[in-house]
Amino acid sequence: LLSYLEALRLEILLQSSRGLRDAMQIFASIPTSNGEPIRGVVVEIQPEDERVFGTDHIDLVGSPQLDDLLDEVDQLRADVRDDGA
Amino acid sequence: VTVALTLQQAKQRIDAIMLKYQTVAVGTGSVLTGALTSGKTYEAWVLANVLEHLRLHENFQVSLVGGSKVVLKSSPGPINSAYAHFVLQKPGEPQLEVWTDVEFTTLSHGHRGSPTPIEPADRHELDIVVVPASTVGWPSFQLVRLGVECKNTSFAKHMWRAALGVRRELSVLRAPISTGFVSWPRASVPAQPPSVLMVFSTDPAVTNFAAAGSVFGIDVVHCPM
Numbered sequence: 434l435l436s437y438l439e440a441l442r443l444e445i446l447l448q449s450s451r452g453l454r455d456a457m458q459i460f461a462s463i464p465t466s467n468g469e470p471i472r473g474v475v476v477e478i479q480p481e482d483e484r485v486f487g488t489d490h491i492d493l494v495g496s497p498q499l500d501d502l503l504d505e506v507d508q509l510r511a512d513v514r515d516d517g518a
Numbered sequence: 519v520t521v522a523l524t525l526q527q528a529k530q531r532i533d534a535i536m537l538k539y540q541t542v543a544v545g546t547g548s549v550l551t552g553a554l555t556s557g558k559t560y561e562a563w564v565l566a567n568v569l570e571h572l573r574l575h576e577n578f579q580v581s582l583v584g585g586s587k588v589v590l591k592s593s594p595g596p597i598n599s600a601y602a603h604f605v606l607q608k609p610g611e612p613q614l615e616v617w618t619d620v621e622f623t624t625l626s627h628g629h630r631g632s633p634t635p636i637e638p639a640d641r642h643e644l645d646i647v648v649v650p651a652s653t654v655g656w657p658s659f660q661l662v663r664l665g666v667e668c669k670n671t672s673f674a675k676h677m678w679r680a681a682l683g684v685r686r687e688l689s690v691l692r693a694p695i696s697t698g699f700v701s702w703p704r705a706s707v708p709a710q711p712p713s714v715l716m717v718f719s720t721d722p723a724v725t726n727f728a729a730a731g732s733v734f735g736i737d738v739v740h741c742p743m
Contacts, residue, residue, distance in 0.1 A: 448555060459566035459569065465583070465586050470586070471588060477601065479592050493558060509532070
């Protein structure tokens with residue numbers, strides 16, 4: 434059960450806004466040639482994929498709603514661990 | 519009073535979490551988009567870690583050129599100079615560049631005299647690649663200084679076989695040769711050309727392949743989020 438919850442946590446984390454937070458903290462310390470701070474991460478959709486995704490780029494921002502759900506998963510993991518369930 | 523969590527209660531809470539997850543996920547995009555962004559978020563995390571290590575352990579000055587957003591790609595291809603990328607600089611040393619989602623042309627293609635047209639087996643993807651500055655198009659296996667694979671799912675054995683294949687198409691097995699790096703990712707590698715190949719995974723099981731990897735010069739890194 435804990436293994437399942439760990440996998441579920443990772444899946445949610447990778448789509449939450451928290452998922453990119455740590456990477457952005459590191460990127461924030463890296464200068465850019467135009468003097469601006471690094472503002473984010475974008476996935477450029479290659480021409481062969483545009484029909485599938487319906488866009489030419491996706492800004493990786495993650496969902497803040499999933500941050501709350503992540504807390505629920507973490508609480509459940511803690512409860513399962515405590516109970517040895 | 520402590521009330522034990524029954525398996526049934528745990529299942530009910532998981533069901534409730536899944537219901538909310540599906541509602542949010544459907545609201546934010548398709549399943550395909552979700553799968554893409556999950557993989558790319560992990561790739562961004564690994565990229566940040568790699569750059570941080572190169573800065574801290576190799577004293578590279580790291581900068582982003584060509585834009586103010588880190589660019590990842592939905593599919594691999596050639597180096598596209600229109601995209602933003604990272605530059606690694608160190609006094610007295612040739613400049614390096616860090617690109618994402620790039621296919622290199624293989625050792626076996628070179629050994630056949632680099633014929634055209636290119637076959638599917640003649641190029642393989644690396645999620646993150648470090649090459650000499652001003653490298654364009656599909657870099658040759660000879661130009662790869664560091665290649666990184668990122669795996670954000672359970673680390674299955676076929677992924678290891680793929681890494682072995684990439685290692686074989688980057689280099690041949692030789693007594694250790696200097697990589698040009700001082701210590702990170704490694705100072706020498708049993709490979710000619712001496713490219714470094716790393717596999718990052720969220721799954722601790724990736725370390726089960728460390729011993730085999732050490733023979734061929736493949737470094738495995740358990741890198742959770």
